[in-house]
Every structure is written in structure tokens, then in C-alpha cells.
Amino acid sequence: MSDARPGANRQELNPDPDRGQIQDFDPPFEIVESAALAGPLLFNSPHSGAIYPEAFLRLSQLDVATLRRSEDSFVDELFAGVVAQGYPMMRAHFPRCFVDVNREPYELDPRMFEGRLPSFANTRSMRVAGGLGTVARVVGDAQEIYGRRIPVDAALARIESLYKPYHRALRRLFSKLHRDFGYAILIDCHSMPSTAGQRDERPRPEFVIGDRYGTSCTGAVTEVIEQTLRELGYTVSRNKPYAGGFITEHYGNPAAGLHAVQLEINRALYMDEQRHKRTAGFERLCEDIGKLANCVGEIPPGELQPYRAAAE
Template sequence: MSDSPDELDPPFDVQEPAELAGPLVFNSPHSGCVYPRIFLETTRLDLATLRRSEDTFVDELFADVVARGYPLMRAFFPRCYVDVNREPYELDPRMFDGRLPSYANTRSMRVAGGLGTIARVVGDAQEIYGRRLPVDDALGRIETLYKPYHRTLRRLIGRTQRDFGVAVLIDCHSMPSAGGPRDERPRADVILGDRYGTSCSPIVSAAVETVLRDLGYVVGRNKPYAGGFITEHYGSPATGIHVLQFEINRGLYMDERRQTRTSSFERVIADMGVVVDRLAELSADELKPCRAAAE
């Protein structure tokens, strides 16, 4: 059950292995389910509706990476409170009382869709707030949650690259089993997002796709999820930093309506372990900048 404390303490954590085994880093930025009490008092929606935007249990699906020797970073705050997979100031001026900073990005497609750094909607475009928020509220969330999260993520990536010469960040997410009322087509089991080949070497994407297909999963690339801010911002294969966004269909491991684990949950965890082990087989030489830039 989601908590509703007065403060988020801590707002996120990094689970560190006893010993680092290689250049892999795992991140679960949207699995947070700790809802601040003041937020719940502000929203017009009930908790069950808000939770539809969570990547529920995704951090658990990848928790075994720590025992394998790789760090796992995870947010405890929900994405509908502040979304760290956006630019720091993707903000909709219609949501706030007061003037936004001049450097705020108010015209992005994500802002237009209500899914900026401070989201306006969840689920099927349901408005989160019944009134405008103070600008200082939004800026405070960015200062106390968003920026510390990214400072820590940058340090993890930087340490990994210093220790191994390269870094491979797997940004872990989930997606609804159906796209919405106008899209009744079944979705793929997993969508891999590499910003159309720009955020990581093709070796990384191909390795993950191949092992997933061998395990029986239906895999898509970049549509409808090519990767968000984290993938785009940190991915730099020409400098030895590779980022792949991993979107897994929630219907594979949970009851989406009840938000409970299903009987297949442990099997999916085991399959994710197979994926991680395949990634671990990639050598640093394969991922070094000269090779990534040449492909």
C-alpha cells in the first residue's frame, strides 16, 4: 500500500552491490509509490487513479541485479508528483499561479499532453488538480527531488565509466497492456527505446532484443516509446555512455486493475535475470567509443 507521509525521507535510494561486476547501471525512476500527504490533499483524484501512472513493481522485477553486481537506483516519490524523466523545467503555465522562470520549456509536446515535469493529468487525461498550484510549489519539487535525483544518477554513471571505461544504463519502465480506448490492439511484451539508434550502440539493443525473443517475448523498437529525457540526455555512445529504455508490458506480471502481482511475477523476474546476464557478456572493448561511433 502507498504511504502518505508529510515528507519524503529518503526520496530515492541506490542499492549497491557488495562488489561491482561490470559497467551496468539500472534505474527505475517511475516505480515510486510514496505519496506525500499534502499532495493527496491537493489532488482531486483518488489514490487508485493516481497510481495508474506508476511503473508498479518495476524496481522489484530488476532487484536481482544487485546480487549480480550492479547498482539499482529507484525513486520512492510518484511520477505524477514530479517526473525525473523530463527536462527539469518542462512546465505548463496554465497550471500555476505566478510567473514561471524564463528558462522553463512551456511548449514541449509533453507539456502539451499534460505530462511535463509536474504532470497535469494521469490515466485517460484525468486532471490531477482542481485549482492552480503556486509556482513555488513546482520549483520546490524540482529543487528537492528532481535535481538531487539527477545528481546521484550522474555520479553513478560517471563512477561506472571511470571504473570500467564505459557505462551502460538500463532505464526500466512499464507500459499499460492496452494503449487506451482508441487503441485496442495488444501491445508488444517489451519496447526497447534507443532514440532510433542514437542513445546506445546497436550491440546493446540487439543483445537485449535477441535474448528476449529467445525467451518468447514479442519485442518492439522505439514505437511508441523511443526513450524519454534520461535516455536522450545521458545516452552518448560516442563517449562510451550507452542508455537503453526498457518498457515491459504490465499485463505480463500484474493485475492492472487491482495493482497486484500475478502468478507469472517470479517467472518474469527470472527472465529479466537472463537479460541482465546477456548484457554482462558484452565486453568493454565492444562498447568503447571508437567502436560505437563507427557503427
């Protein structure tokens, strides 16, 4: 196991606690890998972090149980077995509601902050409007995290100390696989509530594959994932209700041999969503994820290599 703390040190991670800044992430994320690589397949779990600093909890008007509703609980554990199969995995330790690396770096809501945001901040995206920017305003069913505005410097510190190092490490690892093999696949691992909320109790599919409507990876990747999951007995949807976030969109470049896909897992498959506990389905799902990894790893290189036109 190799932990990744680019640009981070103890001094940077322990600023004034009264400002609700970063203090308890040690390390803030990690890359777990085996000695030998089986292929250019990388798994990423950006939303499974479950460390909630005391300074952050003092700023929040919500308890930890409520804050955890935005967390992709146990997803890193579900995929942990891929490392023994020869595929690296990256995972965050900081929670999504503290800073969300599956957003643009500066999707920020000016209503949340004391002080002026940088002029380049994206303050009008749909995600900001919904309260789910890089620094979230809400969790769950639009429950406000903070009872008052927080200093803009606190948000910028989270971006500089956590968001940017995370992406530098992820990009470096993905690029290394691409250099070594000539192509690479990134599977961005997430979970979703079993229903859309109190107003819509219709069950969701068990898996949602997001490939940005065919633009973030070659069709072979999506087809193998869908076929494998269906053969294992799961219900599967493509791009609805999740087509893939910032990571899928910005890391996928199939013309260059860089393939990215987002995989959303229905939480009812493996956990009690109210009690935040693993259920009996957890172990079976771990085994099936291992089978899925093997199938994706066996996609013929000719399906994944850069497009000839791009190479020319």
C-alpha cells in the same frame, strides 16, 4: 544498501503542508548495490515510487488508485535481483505524478500554476501539451490531477528538492562506472499499459526497447537485449511506441562509451492492471530479467568502448 539524499534534510522535506510541497520522502530515492561490481551496468527505476504525501493528496481531486495509473508499479521489484548479480540499481520513492525525472527540469504548463514561471521554462513541448511535463497535469486517460491552480513555488520546490538531487546522484553513479571500466551501460526501466487506452484495445508488444533510433547506445546493446528477450519467448518492438525519454536521450553518448537504453515492460506480463496486484507471471519475469542482465553484462568490451575517433 546506501540511501542517497544529496542536498536534502528533514527541514527541506517538511515545508508548509498547505502548499502541497514535499514532506514524506525519507529518503526520496536510493541506490542499492552489492559489495562487488560485476561490470559497468546500471539499472534505473525512476517511475516506481509509490509514496503519496497527505499534502499532495489534499491538493489532488483524484484518489490514490487513480493517481497510481501513471506509476510504473513494481518495476523496481522486478529488477531488484540484479543487485545480487553485481549490478547497482537506483530507484525513486516519490511518484511520477508528483515530479517526473524523465523530463527536462523545467517542462511546465503555465495553465497549472499561480504565479509566473521562470523565463527559461519550456512551456511548449509536446509533453507539456499532453499534460505530462515535469510536474504532471494529468494521469491515465487525461484525468486532471488538480481541481485548481497550484503555487508555482510548489513546482519549483519539487524540482530543487527531488528532481535535481536525483539526477546528480544518477549522473555521479553512471560516471563512476564509466571511470572505473572505461564504458558504462544504463538501462532505464519502465512499464506500459497493455493497451493504448479505451479507443485502442490492440495489444502492445511485451517489451519495447528505446534507443532513440540508434543514437543513445551502440547497436550491440539493443541487439543483445532484443535477441535475449525473443529467445525467452517475448514479443519485442524497437522505438515504437516509446523511443526513450529524457534520461535515455541525455545520458547516452556512445561515442564516449556511455550507453543508455529504455526498457518498457507490458504490465499484463506481471500484474493485474485494474486491481494493482502482482500476478503469477511476476516471478517468471523476475527470473528472465536476471538472465537478460547477465547477457547484457557479457557484451564484449570492444563493442562498448569509446569510438577511436572520439578518443583521438
